Each structure stands twice: as structure tokens, then as C-alpha cells.
Amino acid sequence: MTSIVVRVPATSANLGPGFDTLGLALSVYDELVVTPVPDDRLEIEVSGTGAAEIARDESNLVYRSIVHVYADAGREVPGLRIAARNGVPHGRGLGSSGAAVAAGILAAQGLLEGDVFFDDDALLRLATELEGHPDNVAPALFGGLTIAWTGEDGPRHKKLQVHRGVAPLVLVPEHTVSTTLARSLQPMQVPREDAVFNVSRSALLIAALTQSPELLLDATADRLHQDYRAQAMPETYALVQALRQAGFAAVVSGAGPSVLVLCDGPGRRLEAADLAAAVTDTPWDAIMPAVDVRGGTVKVRAEGSA
Missing domain, CATH: 3.30.230.10 (Ribosomal Protein S5; domain 2)
Known part of the structure; x- marks a missing residue:
């Protein structure tokens, strides 16, 4: 058999x-x-x-x-x-x-x-x-x-x-968030300027991930979904904002509540993980996959x- x-x-x-x-x-x-x-x-x-x-x-x-x-x-x-x-x-x-x-x-x-x-x-x-x-x-x-x-x-x-200089870090909390709930918080229509913003950043993100990791912070900015979902995962939203203010390309992973940080080198992952442990009361399990x-x-x- x-x-x-x-x-x-x-x-x-x-x-x-x-x-x-x-x-x-x-x-x-x-x-x-x-x-x-x-x-x-x-x-x-x-x-x-x-x-x-x-x-x-x-x-x-x-x-x-x-x-x-x-x-x-x-x-x-x-x-x-x-x-x-x-x-x-x-x-x-x-x-x-x-x-x-x-x-x-x-x-x-x-x-x-x-x-x-x-x-x-x-x-x-x-x-x-x-x-x-x-x-x-x-x-x-x-x-x-x-x-x-x-x-x-x-x-x-x-x-x-993906460019070999891109080093992912995933910060995983103990709590969960329903994908259905997260999707329900988004509006059916968004302002034209927000749509144009995301088109430009999505195009830039392809270049950043495949050729130019130094562009990851600008390239991962979003106006279509993350802000709208913040009320369902306030700890996640706070951590993403803190990491981005410190220069890390942090985003909500999928529908959340985990945070994905796209670092431009392995050493930066350790810095981001240390910052996550310091800026919120929520414990985050730091995973450093390839x-x-x-x-x-x-x-x-x-x-x-x-």
C-alpha cells in the first residue's frame, strides 16, 4: 500500500x-x-x-x-x-x-x-x-x-x-480574528485617490520585493483595507503603526491579527522583534521564516x- x-x-x-x-x-x-x-x-x-x-x-x-x-x-x-x-x-x-x-x-x-x-x-x-x-x-x-x-x-x-535581501518576520499573537469579520468592516466603495494610491504602491511593491528591498517601506503603504479593519484588531494596528514609524515595512498579514514585517536584511528582523516586545502589552511570538x-x-x- x-x-x-x-x-x-x-x-x-x-x-x-x-x-x-x-x-x-x-x-x-x-x-x-x-x-x-x-x-x-x-x-x-x-x-x-x-x-x-x-x-x-x-x-x-x-x-x-x-x-x-x-x-x-x-x-x-x-x-x-x-x-x-x-x-x-x-x-x-x-x-x-x-x-x-x-x-x-x-x-x-x-x-x-x-x-x-x-x-x-x-x-x-x-x-x-x-x-x-x-x-x-x-x-x-x-x-x-x-x-x-x-x-x-x-x-x-x-x-x-523574491530578492534574496528580503527577510520576513511574522509576529503572531495568542488571539485570533475572524476573516469574515475583518472583511465585513471594509466599505464597498473607496475614494478615487485611495484607489490610485494603492495601484501605485502595489506596482512599487513588485519592484521592491523582486529588485529593490530598500523601497519596501514606501511600497507597503495601504489605504484600502488596514485602517478600516483596525477596530477588530487594535493591538495589531498599534504594532503596525509603531513599526512603520520606526522604519520597518510592517503590514497586517492577511486578515490578521498577525503582523508581517518585510525586512531588508536578517539583522533588521531582530531589531523589529525587539521593538514589538517593547511597544505593546500583547505578547507576540516572533517567527523568522524564509x-x-x-x-x-x-x-x-x-x-x-x-
């Missing part, structure tokens, strides 16, 4: 001005081992961060993602044993739901290998159908910095390589192998 082994990175979406468009893969991972079993039973084991909150039945998001792929391919889902080890913090703006969706999509791809072929566009389409938008699932699937958009033929993405360049990976493991 063979198992499918999947590893999917955490992601940070928006990156300041790139609302619902830009995403970055980070080297914090969810890992999954999926093994077909000879009957219709479903067994789910979960360990790691947020394990107590995760469903062990057919409502499990990884399992639902596998089922979605099989239904799209017109195939019947076999009995499965799923063992998940979660490293991506849940409910903190680091793409935990996108990681679960991507993991399930890739697990199904591995299970169906040799029977059904999925190209990158198909993987992104299937993941977006479940997640609702492609900004988190694109970097989870493909790694690096991704630009995601939806065209006439469905969701698409462009992967870019940019993940591979995205989700799939391996086949034969029974008895390591």
Missing part, C-alpha cells in the same frame, strides 16, 4: 496594498499523509497547532478538498486514512484554510496520478472554488511571490522570485519506507 505525502507552506496575503491579489509563501508548513484503505471508512488524525479545533469527520476541510477534486474528475473517493501535522497557526492571517485546501487538492492529485492529469491552472481553479479567492491558495500551491487574478477563463497566477520557493510538494511513499 502506498501513501501520498504532502507539504504545504503558510502564506501571507495582501502584503499591504495588494489586497486580494498578492501573496507570499513562507517556510512554516502543514504536512499530510493520505493512505487509501480497502473499505469506505474515513480515519483522520491531527496533531500540531489548532489540532483540538479540527473536525475528524467528513466536514474536515482537507477531506472536503479531496472529495471536490474527485467529483470534478468524475471518480469515486476511496476509503482514506488521513494523518495531518499542522504547523501553520490557525485564525491568525497566515493562510491556514488555504493551506488545508491546497493540501487536500495536492493529495487528490497524488492519489489520481496516472489516471487524471491536473495542470497548474486546474489546481488553482479547484482550490479557488473551495477557498473563494486565489490570493492565499496560489502561493500555497506554487510558492514564492504570486500575483493572482481572475480572468474570463478563471483564476490565474504569476509566480515571481520565503518558500517550492510551494506545495507531493511524494509517493511505499508501505514500510521512511
